[in-house]
Amino acid sequence: MKEFTKLTKDEIENQYYLRGLRPNYQTEVIPNWIKKSKDYSKKVKPKFNLKYGKNKRNVIDLYSVNNSKIFLLYIHGGYWQRGDKSVYSFLAEPYNNLNISVAFVNYEMCPQVKFSNIKYQIQQAITYLWENADELDINKQNFNLMGHSAGAHLTVEMLMTDWNKINSFMPHKFINYSVAVSGIYDLIPLLQCSENERLKLNHKEAIDESPFYRTFDLNENLLIAYGSKEPPDMQRQSIDLFKKFSSLTNSISLLPIENCDHFDTVDCIGDSNSNLFKKIMNNIVKTL
Numbered sequence: 001m002k003e004f005t006k007l008t009k010d011e012i013e014n015q016y017y018l019r020g021l022r023p024n025y026q027t028e029v030i031p032n033w034i035k036k037s038k039d040y041s042k043k044v045k046p047k048f049n050l051k052y053g054k055n056k057r058n059v060i061d062l063y064s065v066n067n068s069k070i071f072l073l074y075i076h077g078g079y080w081q082r083g084d085k086s087v088y089s090f091l092a093e094p095y096n097n098l099n100i101s102v103a104f105v106n107y108e109m110c111p112q113v114k115f116s117n118i119k120y121q122i123q124q125a126i127t128y129l130w131e132n133a134d135e136l137d138i139n140k141q142n143f144n145l146m147g148h149s150a151g152a153h154l155t156v157e158m159l160m161t162d163w164n165k166i167n168s169f170m171p172h173k174f175i176n177y178s179v180a181v182s183g184i185y186d187l188i189p190l191l192q193c194s195e196n197e198r199l200k201l202n203h204k205e206a207i208d209e210s211p212f213y214r215t216f217d218l219n220e221n222l223l224i225a226y227g228s229k230e231p232p233d234m235q236r237q238s239i240d241l242f243k244k245f246s247s248l249t250n251s252i253s254l255l256p257i258e259n260c261d262h263f264d265t266v267d268c269i270g271d272s273n274s275n276l277f278k279k280i281m282n283n284i285v286k287t288l
Contacts, residue, residue, distance in 0.1 A: 007233065009192045015231035016184075016193040018079075018149075018262045029263050036090035044096070046089070047136075052128035053121060057106040060125060061085050063092035064137055068101040070284055071138045073129065077149025077182075080118055081110045081198045091270035094277065100284075101138060103129065111198045115209055119157045126158065127167055130174070144284060145178040148266055152183025152224075156211040156241070159222060177221045177284050181276070182230060182265045185241045186212040189233060212241055221283060222252045225276055227260035234262065255279055 007015070019025050049059040072095060076083045085104035092102040107121040126145075133140045147155035155178050163170040187206040190196050207213050222245075226238035235256075242254040257265055257276055268274040 007189070012189050012192045012233070013194060015233045016189055016195065018231075018234075021231070021261065022263055025263060030087060033087050033090060033266070037086060037088065040090050040093050044092075046092075050128075050136075052105075052125045055108045055121075057108045058121060058124070059085075060103050060105050060129070061089060062101070062103045062136060063089065063096055064101040065096050065099050066137070068099050068137070069139050070100040070142045070144065071129075071140075072100055072102045072144045072146060072284075073126065074102060074104050075122060075145070075147035075151035075154045076104065076106075077147070077151045078109070079195050079199070080115060080150045080153075081195070083109075083150075088266070091266075094270055094272040097272075098281065111200055115199055115201055115205060119154055119209075122154050122158060123161055123166060127163070127170070130163075130170055131167070140174065142176050142284075143174060144176050146181070146269070146280070147179075147183070148181045148269065149183060149262065152180035153185060153211065155180045156183065156185060156222070160211065160214065177223075177280075179223045179225065179269075179280055180238075180241075181225045181269060182227060182234065182238070182262050183224075183241075184234070184237050186210050186237055212237075212244065223255060223279060223283065224252065225255040225257055225265065225279075227257045227262060227265045229259060229261040229264070231262075253279075253283075 022029060044063060047062040050062060052058050052060055074088060074091060076085055076088050085106045089104055095102050105125045107118055129138060130140055145155045145158055159178060162172050163174060164172045187201060187210045190201060191203060191206055224238045224242050226235050242252060246252050255276060257268055260268060268276040271277055
């Protein structure tokens with residue numbers, strides 16, 4: 001694996017412009033996810049567009065299960081600039097089938113808001129869910145997070161949050177188990193990628209908003225997963241984050257997902273036969 005610092009600008013573009021690696025991304029992959037999500041939403045009765053903030057996209061869809069003992073919040077990807085919760089709601093089905101309630105959160109994205117603002121929106125969404133847990137039938141004692149791509153970055157950001165500073169009635173740490181799939185945790189390469197045209201990150205912001213360059217007290221359990229067919233430097237993102245924090249705690253684990261690219265890993269999240277799904281379930285159950 002070639003070191004990031006030795007990659008040319010063109011090599012970075014080729015590895016980080018992920019949509020370019022799947023020509024059928026817009027024509028087949030996304031439409032397939034949307035169809036599956038619409039079909040599942042027709043079968044169940046989710047609570048759509050629960051408002052957690054003042055902005056238009058500050059809404060949550062909740063696919064709840066009566067008397068569920070486990071809650072999971074999913075944070076979608078899209079390079080912090082595209083995507084929608086409605087695309088991914090098909091992922092709720094296998095978890096609902098195992099009596100797990102699942103929510104999907106939208107958030108204002110770049111360039112409408114600054115990159116640094118996005119994590120505060122997710123904090124606001126989680127605070128809303130925690131404060132309204134009884135009304136929404138959410139078990140605060142088993143509150144779990146999962147995100148893919150940009151959502152994986154935001155998931156790790158939430159583990160760095162002292163929730164008691166946001167709401168004095170909340171504990172300092174309460175997230176039970178987290179899953180970060182195919183994430184970018186070192187944002188420096190993006191400074192040389194065309195995706196930064198809308199992110200508008202400068203060098204200082206790229207450092208400040210990178211979990212890799214910060215230290216934190218990781219009390220929660222975290223699974224970092226990535227596809228074995230993702231570009232080498234995307235794989236490095238997950239491996240390096242694991243190496244950095246596994247030396248500080250034994251509550252973090254790493255899972256390469258065989259024969260999967262960046263978009264296949266989304267399907268693995270919702271495939272009850274995948275190794276990723278099985279590992280998620282085994283670890284959530286262990287923490288009960």
